[in-house]
Amino acid sequence: MFFLTGTDEHGIKMLQTATKEGITPRQLLDRTVPRFRELLVRLNCSNDGYIRTTEERHYQSSQAIWERMAKNGDIYLSKYSGWYSVRDEAYYDEEETRVGEGGVRLSPQDTPVEWVEEESYFFKLSAYQDKLIDLYTRVPDFVLPKERLNEVASFVKRGLRDLSISRTTFEWGIPVPGQRQGTNSDANTKHIMYVWVDALTNYITALGFPDTEAENFRRYWPADLHVIGKDIVRFHAVYWPAFLMSAGIDLPRRIFSHGHILSRGEKMSKSVGNVVDPFALADAYGVDQLRYFLLREIQFGQDGNYSHEAIVNRVNADLANDLGNLAQRSLSMIGKQLGGMLPTPGSFSDNDNILLAAADAMVGKAREMMKTQQLNQVLNTVWDVVADANRYFAGEAPWALAKTDPARQGTVLYVTAEVIRQVAILAQPFIPTSAGKLLDLLAVPADERSFATLDGAHRLAPGTTLPTSAGVFPRYVEPET
């Protein structure tokens, strides 16, 4: 796997923000980009590459894809005039705009628009309408969740206009290669790429494009999964595939649109003042706790709600009470009563076999759900087994067996430990640090923590000496006020 993320750093908004503060765009970026990178580290995200669209390699890559599209006859020089909203980064037809208070003309989003008339390069998006429809039909899960594909398809079916893909009015962007002069244009006109061409191309730059023989490009392209926010589906599911088709490059296999996290049911916004700082959440609840909450509580692809009460409930109930307490009560019993040695099980009872079978079945179900990125369903499946294990543990009452049937007690504790092992291994992608601690407590070697050790093909080794047990999931208690 190659996990990529990065920042799109060109565009007039960046330039204007910097100018307003009296600094250069680069200075602005030097200040803000590190925060994004810190967040990745803080949230313990898998990350094999970070691409910035202002990097030299990306200039070469963007110019190369431009040339490929041009060579394919899909780029032409023309003239664009219309009402442009800097805030929306979009042009509007005059009929779409209206004059607001103080004579300011506004876009449908109520952002100010200004009249712009300039020479521009265009991409023949209109030529790709049928090919895109064909793509959506042929690969029905090219865009997930399904609702998003329907939206995109209906947008394309309505008809596509060619896309303006360059600007001459400012310079914060990647120069258009091989510029020609239009008949009526200023001899000094210099085109830079309009935001989407260079923004989208980042995905292949990061793998070595334009060197299509680069090791990473050959190995990882086309991408299996391309995750974006639902607000930019159109650009990634319409423009990007069209660009790639034009350039003769394979398309990513799937675009997945994630939803938004709402704060108490409301969209977060600076003006409302309900913006939540992810660093603060991680500090308050813990990184794994935050990750678990978001991935379990929210159906991936849908919007979801965040609230203090919800995260505390979820974290205490699922992590501290159900899994954490189960691990603690079983492992500390092994520590105190069995001298810390994982017992050798006797023959398994029906109850043992039923629970083990449920645990063994988890990975298969999880794999099926992961085919369509149903992350919360994976966690539901795993925690169903945690609940089974708690019922089993209460039913078998190993604390009582200590006096009446020590051999049976050992079997019950062994079975419980084995179930915790499988739960922890499957939980690793979601709560990596905590899952790792659980596996440490079970003395599972680093090279035996892969999914290949699940589904009953592998079991904990009896007789292993376990480290002293310790709590892995602390309960969240309200700070003293």
Added chain:
RNA sequence: GGCGGGGUAGCUCAGUUGGUUAGAGCAGCGGAAUCAUAAUCCGGAGGUCGGGGGUUCAAAUCCCUCCCCCGCUACCA
């Protein structure tokens, strides 16, 4: 305005080839247990399945209509 999704227990949701007393988790209530992070287990309770009408022996599920929420999109002006 059009298209799509949704409105089911206090909260988050599951539940269509129509079929017995509508389900789960969390919260709340009662009980058991006391190995454990006052955690766990068991049990009752809790719902006009958005409103109304219709089809049917039978509707959360099918049809009509209305209301509300969300998304995409268009237009009037």
